[in-house]
Amino acid sequence: MADATIRCMAVSARRGAPLSLEEISSTALRLMDAGGVEGLSMRKLAAELDVNPMSLYHHVESKEALLAQMCATAAERMHMPPDDDTPWQDQLRALATAYHEHAREHPAMWTYVHLHPELIADRRLPVWETLYRVLRLAGVPESELRRTSDVLHAFVTGFIIGEIQGHMPDDPGEIDRNFDTALNLIINGLAGFAS
Amino acid sequence: MADATIRCMAVSARRGAPLSLEEISSTALRLMDAGGVEGLSMRKLAAELDVNPMSLYHHVESKEALLAQMCATAAERMHMPPDDDTPWQDQLRALATAYHEHAREHPAMWTYVHLHPELIADRRLPVWETLYRVLRLAGVPESELRRTSDVLHAFVTGFIIGEIQGHMPDDPGEIDRNFDTALNLIINGLAGFAS
DNA sequence: ACCTGAACACCGTTCAAGT
């Protein structure tokens, strides 16, 4: 019986269990975290999963589609700070920090997202919901929410990429001071807007 | 005589003249402008120059070195607005606009620079000289010039990449309004700093 | 249903040989 089931599912000769999309994309993310963008190839991914490269194409349309999938689930799962009734400045700081940390955990994937902004364009994503809420608190008029959030997001990702790709931290305190400078600039700028 | 010269220079069978670094990198830039990052490969570049792919390696150490070369000369040649004694806000606007336009002319190369910030790290480059001058005018203390200029540069490149890679202009006026929002945010932020 | 091997059209690059 078990033999029959296994035979009819055409399980890989090299593996016990069939592939799943979940397994594929989490392994892919691990490869990307470890080896950068060049660390992820369909062939290396297949080797890591102990499977023929072509088997992947039964679960994923293309490498691009796989990357899109990875980014989408990462963006959905991103944990955002809740509305805690503190001043908008503090909430913006918390949001930026959460974003920042997430990006530093998955720098290569983040760089890819930055280069393909359409992958997180969905305004129902937690990041955007949270950012909109904070910007409303800051007094940004409804008609300017879209534009302002786009600009801020571009700033933050620009900063993060610079940090990821740049001369890395001799002094880790230097990172924090850069981050503070960036955030203070934005908060000052927004405050000027609202008033 | 001419024959002898040509023979001893071992000129390509397919071309009249020998390759030059200048010819290589300007052709490479043209390919990149036209076809994005994927538009530039050593093999396509050689084909465009009507030369064997391996000939390129006599003038350039690697593809990476070629890209570095291209970015460096582009950054050196970038034409910056002169000090015209207008308020720093106007001068910053002029600087950002010049940068913006240059990036829109060579979006793929610009994206590459953004991903390899060390390529324009040289503080003697016109961009940095100009930015430092404007930031001094804005009242940024000497000890914060490096940090502030890094952050601003990251913001601006983040914005530009977002614009290049993002949903492109349905309405070209939309671009300008985004750009204004970004710049006003920065100027407001800096003004808060200095005071 | 799912997996596979061979093949195709690409990469960047090394190396020994040509003139």
Place this chain on the structure above:
DNA sequence: ACCTGAACACCGTTCAAGT
């Protein structure tokens, strides 16, 4: 001095064949 062809170690992906 400069150019070249063959070769190597990679890519993503198609397609027909296996179970």
